[in-house]
Amino acid sequence: MTYHIKKSSNDDADIILNFNKELAKKGFKFSLPIPDLKSITTNNFIKKNSFILIEDKILVRAGYTLKSQWFKVNEELLQIGYYYQPVSAGLFNKKYNVCGVLLLNDAQKKNPNLFSLGMGGYTKPLPKLLKSLNWRLQKIPFFFKIFNPNSFLKNIKYLKNTKTKYFLVTFLLSTGLGWIFIKIIFQLLELFNFKFKKKNNLKIKEIEKFEQDVDIIWENSKKHNSFSAVRNFQYLKILYSDKKFIKLKFIENDKVIGWSISLCSKLNDHHYFGDMKLGSIVDCFCLSGYEKIIINQTAEILKNRDVDLIVSNQSHVFWKKAFKMNSFIKGPSNFIFASSKILSDKLMKDKKSNDYMHITRGDGDGPINL
Numbered sequence: 283m284t285y286h287i288k289k290s291s292n293d294d295a296d297i298i299l300n301f302n303k304e305l306a307k308k309g310f311k312f313s314l315p316i317p318d319l320k321s322i323t324t325n326n327f328i329k330k331n332s333f334i335l336i337e338d339k340i341l342v343r344a345g346y347t348l349k350s351q352w353f354k355v356n357e358e359l360l361q362i363g364y365y366y367q368p369v370s371a372g373l374f375n376k377k378y379n380v381c382g383v384l385l386l387n388d389a390q391k392k393n394p395n396l397f398s399l400g401m402g403g404y405t406k407p408l409p410k411l412l413k414s415l416n417w418r419l420q421k422i423p424f425f426f427k428i429f430n431p432n433s434f435l436k437n438i439k440y441l442k443n444t445k446t447k448y449f450l451v452t453f454l455l456s457t458g459l460g461w462i463f464i465k466i467i468f469q470l471l472e473l474f475n476f477k478f479k480k481k482n483n484l485k486i487k488e489i490e491k492f493e494q495d496v497d498i499i500w501e502n503s504k505k506h507n508s509f510s511a512v513r514n515f516q517y518l519k520i521l522y523s524d525k526k527f528i529k530l531k532f533i534e535n536d537k538v539i540g541w542s543i544s545l546c547s548k549l550n551d552h553h554y555f556g557d558m559k560l561g562s563i564v565d566c567f568c569l570s571g572y573e574k575i576i577i578n579q580t581a582e583i584l585k586n587r588d589v590d591l592i593v594s595n596q597s598h599v600f601w602k603k604a605f606k607m608n609s610f611i612k613g614p615s616n617f618i619f620a621s622s623k624i625l626s627d628k629l630m631k632d633k634k635s636n637d638y639m640h641i642t643r644g645d646g647d648g649p650i651n652l
Contacts, residue, residue: 283337285381287388290317290332290345298334301342301371308374314345315367327352327516333388335370335381344370344381348389349646352512354504355395355628356635359512362625363393364646366400368408382411396622399646403616418626422595422641424615425605427581430559430590431464437549437556437590440614471609485533486579492518492529495538499567506570507598508635511645513567521644522565530583532568532576540568542580543644546587561589565644566601573604581608599637617643 290298295316302313315332328351335344346368353362370381390396401409404419413419428434435441435455442448454460492515500514511517522529522543532540543565549555561584568576584592594610595617596602606612619641621629629635 284339285335285337285343285384286339287333287335287384290315290334292317294334294342297336297340297342298345301345304371305369305373310373312369312373314342314369315347328520332367333385335384343378344368344372344385346385346389348392350393352517354507354510354512355625356508356631360395361393363389363396365389365396365398366646382407383415386411386415390622394622394624395628397625397646398620399618399641401616401618401620404618409618409620412620416623417620418623418630419618419620420636421615422597422617422619423602424593424595424613424617425602425610426591426593426613427608427610428464428468428591429585430588431461433558433590434464435460437558438554439552439556440554467611468609471611475607475609482575483534484539484575484579486583487531487533488583489529489531490525491523492531492541496531496541499538499540499569503567503569506600506638507640508632508638509629510640513565527564528583530580532572532579534572540566540572540576542566542576544580544584546584546589555591558590559588561585561587561592562643563592563594565642567640570600573600574607577601577604577608577610595641595643597639597641601640 298314298316305312314334317332328349330347330349332347333345334342337343347366349364349366350361351364352359355362365386368382368385370385371378372381398408398412403409404413409419432455435451438451441451451460454463494515496518497514500512504510518541526545528544528546530542530544531538532542542563545560545562545564547560547562549558549560551557552560561581563577563580566576566580581592592610594605595615596605597619629639
């Protein structure tokens with residue numbers, strides 16, 4: 283039995299399809315990408331490639347995807363690898379458990395500066411494997427704000443995972459006490475965070491695509507970030523080209539001062555949010571000092587689209603403060619950032635810099651579950 287890892291190509295489509303059928307037959311929803319889709323590649327700025335592990339030259343037993351992208355790491359610009367979607371036959375046959383380690387070792391040979399993101403919490407197989415190999419893991423804080431208490435209580439599956447919780451939530455919904463309780467909580471938060479607004483000349487423009495005028499934001503704000511994907515015009519036009527994204531540009535005195543990316547999604551039996559109309563603030567960046575107004579106005583636009591709930595994951599101290607000042611509540615997070623030993627050593631040269639890492643749902647493979 284010999285294993286070989288290679289970049290997938292159109293010639294591998296049939297054997298990958300056979301592996302995906304095998305996974306489906308065993309009851310798994312995971313699958314490997316069929317290599318007939320274009321990789322995200324432009325001038326070596328962002329590259330995405332998929333790799334497969336083949337047994338005895340004929341059977342696919344595992345695979346993963348590696349995205350390479352420019353990041354600012356402290357004072358350097360480095361091409362960082364994002365390791366994701368690893369799938370192996372170890373899911374249904376223990377003799378293939380070694381495939382997970384083989385995939386990860388192969389990715390680290392291609393780029394030792396690796397990270398993974400999301401993964402569903404510390405108890406999942408991939409985070410456990412990464413931790414055993416001395417990767418550094420940390421949760422990216424989760425923030426939420428409820429606009430429709432009844433829809434929230436009706437649909438929030440996370441709060442109904444035990445009989446006791448289910449009974450309590452159902453009771454609060456049916457009696458109307460839940461609506462009152464939630465409204466009081468957020469009203470108190472609004473009062474606590476209330477400040478007289480200074481008059482400003484801020485203009486908000488919803489755009490179809492980004493233009494080069496946003497580069498000034500990256501160039502002037504990157505110094506406040508110890509770790510961040512390069513968020514310039516090139517980056518934005520590639521990753522947020524889809525029309526589903528609500529792209530907002532903020533202008534003050536004819537100068538661009540920030541931008542935000544959000545989604546407004548009508549969900550259908552989502553594993554956490556049920557059938558809610560969900561608003562999500564996916565990504566954001568601005569000149570220092572404008573974080574609060576960016577979140578305030580982005581949330582207001584989502585509210586006007588009748589969302590039941592707005593959520594966001596944010597790691598940077600400036601943005602975490604901005605969400606709290608806009609009466610968002612910090613909730614339990616299963617959105618994990620994991621960095622390889624080599625990348626972690628770079629990030630932890632100054633422990634204080636951990637507060638200035640800018641990681642959002644826009645990083646990694648994007649807001650795929652929102």
